[in-house]
Amino acid sequence: MLDVNNTTRVEMDWSGPERLQMNMGPQHPSAHGVFRAILGLQGETVVDVDAVIGYLHRCHEKLSETLTYAQYPSIASKTDYVAAMTSEFAYVLAAEEIGKFEVPKRAQYLRVIVAELQRIASHLLWLGTWCMDMGGALGGGATIFLYCIREREDILDLFESLVGARLLYGFFQVGGVRYDIPDGWAEQCRSTIDRINSRIDEYEQMLEDNAFFLARTKGVGVVSRELAQDVGISGPLLRGSGINWDLRRAVPYSSYQDFDFRVPVETDGDCYARYRVRMAEFRQAISITRQALDKLPEGPISSRPALKSVAQIRIPKGEAYARVEGPRGEVGTYMISDGSAKPYRMKWRGASFSNLAILPHIIPGHKVADVVAIMGSVDPVFGEVDR
Amino acid sequence: MTADETRAALASTFGVEVASAPMMSVTVSPDRWEELGRFAQESLGCRFFSFLTAVDWKEQGLEVVAQVNNVDDNIALMLKTRLGPGVTTCSSLTPVYRGANWMERECFDMFGIRFENHPDLRRILLEDTWEGHPLLKSYAVDTPHPPYR
Amino acid sequence: MALDPPVPVVPAPIWRNFKDLQEWEQLHKTRPEGDKHSALFESITEGIHSFPGGFVVTTAADAFLNWARKSSVWPVTFGLACCAIEMMATFCSRFDVERLGMVPWASPRHSDLMIVSGTVTIKMAPMLLRIYDQMPDPKWAVSMGSCANSGGPFRHGYHVVKGVDRVIPVDVYVPGCPPPPESLLNGLLLLQDQIAHFKKTGRKAPPNPKVD
Numbered sequence: 001m002l003d004v005n006n007t008t009r010v011e012m013d014w015s016g017p018e019r020l021q022m023n024m025g026p027q028h029p030s031a032h033g034v035f036r037a038i039l040g041l042q043g044e045t046v047v048d049v050d051a052v053i054g055y056l057h058r059c060h061e062k063l064s065e066t067l068t069y070a071q072y073p074s075i076a077s078k079t080d081y082v083a084a085m086t087s088e089f090a091y092v093l094a095a096e097e098i099g100k101f102e103v104p105k106r107a108q109y110l111r112v113i114v115a116e117l118q119r120i121a122s123h124l125l126w127l128g129t130w131c132m133d134m135g136g137a138l139g140g141g142a143t144i145f146l147y148c149i150r151e152r153e154d155i156l157d158l159f160e161s162l163v164g165a166r167l168l169y170g171f172f173q174v175g176g177v178r179y180d181i182p183d184g185w186a187e188q189c190r191s192t193i194d195r196i197n198s199r200i201d202e203y204e205q206m207l208e209d210n211a212f213f214l215a216r217t218k219g220v221g222v223v224s225r226e227l228a229q230d231v232g233i234s235g236p237l238l239r240g241s242g243i244n245w246d247l248r249r250a251v252p253y254s255s256y257q258d259f260d261f262r263v264p265v266e267t268d269g270d271c272y273a274r275y276r277v278r279m280a281e282f283r284q285a286i287s288i289t290r291q292a293l294d295k296l297p298e299g300p301i302s303s304r305p306a307l308k309s310v311a312q313i314r315i316p317k318g319e320a321y322a323r324v325e326g327p328r329g330e331v332g333t334y335m336i337s338d339g340s341a342k343p344y345r346m347k348w349r350g351a352s353f354s355n356l357a358i359l360p361h362i363i364p365g366h367k368v369a370d371v372v373a374i375m376g377s378v379d380p381v382f383g384e385v386d387r
Numbered sequence: 388m389t390a391d392e393t394r395a396a397l398a399s400t401f402g403v404e405v406a407s408a409p410m411m412s413v414t415v416s417p418d419r420w421e422e423l424g425r426f427a428q429e430s431l432g433c434r435f436f437s438f439l440t441a442v443d444w445k446e447q448g449l450e451v452v453a454q455v456n457n458v459d460d461n462i463a464l465m466l467k468t469r470l471g472p473g474v475t476t477c478s479s480l481t482p483v484y485r486g487a488n489w490m491e492r493e494c495f496d497m498f499g500i501r502f503e504n505h506p507d508l509r510r511i512l513l514e515d516t517w518e519g520h521p522l523l524k525s526y527a528v529d530t531p532h533p534p535y536r
Numbered sequence: 537m538a539l540d541p542p543v544p545v546v547p548a549p550i551w552r553n554f555k556d557l558q559e560w561e562q563l564h565k566t567r568p569e570g571d572k573h574s575a576l577f578e579s580i581t582e583g584i585h586s587f588p589g590g591f592v593v594t595t596a597a598d599a600f601l602n603w604a605r606k607s608s609v610w611p612v613t614f615g616l617a618c619c620a621i622e623m624m625a626t627f628c629s630r631f632d633v634e635r636l637g638m639v640p641w642a643s644p645r646h647s648d649l650m651i652v653s654g655t656v657t658i659k660m661a662p663m664l665l666r667i668y669d670q671m672p673d674p675k676w677a678v679s680m681g682s683c684a685n686s687g688g689p690f691r692h693g694y695h696v697v698k699g700v701d702r703v704i705p706v707d708v709y710v711p712g713c714p715p716p717p718e719s720l721l722n723g724l725l726l727l728q729d730q731i732a733h734f735k736k737t738g739r740k741a742p743p744n745p746k747v748d
Contacts, residue, residue: 026663029613029642033620034660054512055660056617059693061497062521062528066692075689081618097409125621149628156625167622167714229458232436232486245435245458320409321454321465323437334452336442345522347440347452354438357489383617386512513695514659521694528692535661535697 019047022368026055030133030372033382037359037371044367049360056386064346069095069313074170079348080384081168082125085118086326087384088172093253093322094335094346095174099315106299107176108255113292114162114171115254115324116285117189120196121155122327123278123285124148127203130376134216144203151199154192161185174313176302186293193286200282207275217271221362221374224269231361232354235329236281237378240274242267247325259291271377281327311341328352328379350384388460393431400426412465417477420451420468421504424483433457433464436486441498443524448472449498453480453487470500479505497522605648605674606731607637609724612647614667617654619681619714626717636724644670649727650704651720655683655690656697668704676731678723679706682713689713 025036034055040048060079064072076091077084089111096103128148156166163169163179171178207213223233228241238245246263248256264280266273307313315337323332329351338344355378363371388396394405397413401423406412415423427433433455442450453466470477479502480487491502492511499520502508510517519526581597584590615623627633627640641647644667656664668677679700682688687698700706707730710723 026660027612027614027644027667034616034663054510054514055657055663056655057512057657057659057695058617058655058690059521059528059695062526063690063693066528078618078689082621146629149625150630153625153630166625166716167618226434227485229434230436230485232438232484243458250458250461251463318409321463330437332438334438334440334454345442347438349438353489354486357486361485526694528694530694532658532694535658535702 018042024371025052030129030376032129032375032380033385035356035375035380035382035385039363039368039371041368046363046366046368046371049363051356051359053356053382054386056382058383058387060348060387061346064343064348066342068310068341069174069315069343070307070310073172073174074168077168077170078383079350079387080326080328080331080352080381082381083118083122083327084168085114085171086324086331088169089115089254089324090322090326090331090333091335091346092172092174093324094320094333095313095315095337095343097320097322098318098335098337099174099313101175102303103176103254104300104303105255105297107301107303109292109296110177110181110301111172111254112256112259113189113289113296114159114169114177116289116292117155117158117193119285119327120193120282120289121152123282124152124155124196126278126327126376126379128152130373130379131207131213133372133376134213144206147199147203151196154195158185158189158192161188173302173304175304176300178302180301186296189293190290193289197283197286200279204279214272216370216373217275217377218268220271220366220370221377222269223358223362227358227361228269231358233329233358234351234354235326236274236277237355237358238329239263239265240277241269247323247330251323253322253324258295259288261288271373274377314339314341323349326351328381328384329355331384348384348387350387352378352380352382352384353387356380356385388432388457388462390462393457393462393464396431397426400430410463410465412467414467414469417451417468417470417474420466421478421480421483423466423468424453424455424480427455427464427466428483431457431462431464432459433462436484437463439480439487439490439494441494441500441522443498443522445524446472448474449500451477451494451500453490455484475499476501476503478503481505496520499523602732606728609637609649609676609728609731610639610641610647611649611651611678612644612667612671613640613642614644614650614664615653616656616660617683619653619684622714622717623651623653623680623720626720631717631721633721633724636728638724644668645672647671648675650675650677651680652677652684652700652704652706653680655688656700656703657695658697659695661697661703664700665703676707676727677704678708678710678720678727680710680720680723681715682711685709685711 020041022039022041024039025031026034036052038050039046067075073088073091076088080087128145131144132142160166161182163171223241225242228238228243242265244263244265249263261284264277266276317337317339319336321332321334323330331351332349334347335343336345363374397405401415403413403415435456435458437454437456439453442452444450449470451468456463477500479491481491482504489511491505494500495508496510496512497520581594585594650668679685683690684700687696690696691698708723708727710719712719
């Protein structure tokens with residue numbers, strides 16, 4: 001208990017081998033959610049990291065065994081809630097692969113359009129929050145953040161007029177998509193992505209001319225090729241480490257082979273390389289969206305008949321692993337069906353879970369301030385980490 | 388290395404049939420699990436570790452599933468092993484693939500599988516004091532947990 | 537002879553005698569000698585209020601204090617899940633809650649409002665309670681989204697708390713999955729209305745039928 005008469009003095013030696021345990025999170029503004037990192041510090045340098053996750057474990061895998069194929073896609077969007085479209089995508093692809101469902105061409109193109117728009121929206125949120133985390137050095141702290149949110153709102157407007165929701169959509173269904181694009185949507189979409197395309201140049205100028213930005217990102221958090229594959233990080237992190245692996249190119253799904261796009265690869269493996277990859281992905285996503293809007297075929301949007309009950313979709317026995325390239329990397333569902341209206345087992349392979357597992361390997365040796373920069377460049381979404 | 392060569396190499400080394408549909412998968416006995424992982428990484432070039440999970444087949448016991456990829460030649464390989472009824476121990480892939488660390492911790496958390504030689508096997512998503520392993524089929528989805536309900 | 541450089545002598549932190557931070561906080565919560573200042577302040581207000589004609593002073597003071605309080609509600613930046621993204625959007629360029637005097641603040645010690653944005657899990661609930669306890673009185677809580685209201689789509693999950701009101705008291709519930717920023721904005725305006733009807737310092741008024 002409190003002893004006010006305690007007059008002992010301690011002599012502190014700041015250079016010694018003493019370790020300080022510092023707790024970061026679960027409520028930390030730059031943790032991008034509920035994440036707790038227990039950092040072991042020696043002076044200002046981090047020597048070990050213990051990551052504590054699970055603060056947002058919402059029993060997705062267990063709930064998927066109790067919800068039917070018609071119900072679950074809207075819950076699937078809550079795993080990676082920043083990129084809800086690609087989460088639903090992975091689920092319906094797995095169900096279609098087992099059930100051998102035919103997806104109409106128009107539905108495939110609509111899926112591509114929303115997935116790429118979602119990639120732009122997700123990367124905008126990443127850019128804004130990451131730059132804000134790295135603080136006032138970037139020209140007034142929240143400047144880029146507010147700009148990026150402004151652009152993101154434009155894309156959410158597109159989604160709102162398409163689906164009616166801003167964040168979690170329920171746009172996909174097994175066999176196609178649920179809504180067709182309304183009149184005038186394509187023109188609105190074109191003008192929005194044109195505007196965003198011009199503003200990305202502005203951001204790049206703003207950031208890459210900034211000496212502080214370069215100092216905080218170049219050479220920070222380097223991931224080698226071997227480590228990247230061994231841990232299984234994917235998406236922009238993997239491509240930032242010099243591995244040319246993009247599921248849209250390697251295992252084309254949903255007519256991605258029809259589009260002409262480039263897979264950006266950087267070889268440095270540091271935060272700056274990941275930033276460069278994502279900035280290039282912006283432009284590729286915009287280009288794919290334009291091509292898909294141009295080539296959008298006529299026809300039905302879903303092969304699934306109208307349902308009278310939620311348990312009407314039945315899928316034969318079998319198993320499948322479907323994966324899509326989300327904004328954060330490989331989002332996959334490993335689904336086992338037993339012939340009923342619900343999956344027997346579904347494993348959700350969240351990209352952020354594997355990406356976050358890289359932190360204990362790369363953070364030790366960096367300063368405390370770099371932890372935030374590295375975490376932001378990993379871009380975790382905790383709905384997907386904890387599922 | 389092409390898909391056919393991979394299949395042939397696996398069949399000759401482990402003497403098991405390699406399924407090709409719906410995906411390339413190989414099932415081995417649990418005692419050769421770590422050997423299979425090492426063979427996939429070193430000989431087949433499957434260096435990219437995608438995921439590891441388990442399936443509860445009720446009275447037939449647990450099955451451990453992992454997927455590895457060869458990103459240079461675009462080959463995806465599913466590794467499987469059946470632990471058998473009542474068995475909850477399995478050898479660990481963490482010495483081979485570092486990415487298996489968190490995945491195996493999750494598997495221990497959700498299924499109660501004890502991975503031998505795992506450096507740090509404790510619960511990852513639920514608290515340390517949690518009782519039961521939720522993804523087992525015997526665990527009800529709405530099992531109450533004090534004090535918040 | 538060798539000269540030793542002066543070693544900085546710093547006083548021992550008193551809290552090192554405590555087992556952990558919780559025990560330290562417990563001391564502050566219980567206050568063995570009682571909260572003298574609040575009690576004194578309350579007795580003075582009671583005295584003025586019961587003095588003939590004195591109620592004019594207290595009600596005027598109440599009106600002034602409530603106006604000040606409702607115009608500077610600082611929410612703690614406490615994002616849990618999907619709703620946190622919509623909460624961020626509410627604080628940002630288009631919806632701009634700062635015009636209502638709400639500045640998102642990163643420290644619970646300086647905040648008045650907690651927007652519980654997302655699913656509260658059993659692992660997170662003690663942390664949430666702790667953050668709520670760290671906020672100084674008077675404080676409010678807004679439950680944002682179906683998950684925080686009742687568990688929402690995850691209500692049947694084994695790891696989900698069925699409503700944040702099982703952990704902390706809630707003033708305003710905002711429905712939706714997730715609620716759009718307009719919804720949250722409406723909820724915050726309702727909260728401001730509720731604050732404007734506070735009676736006396738630090739005490740919560742009964743719910744106002746007009747706003748509920």
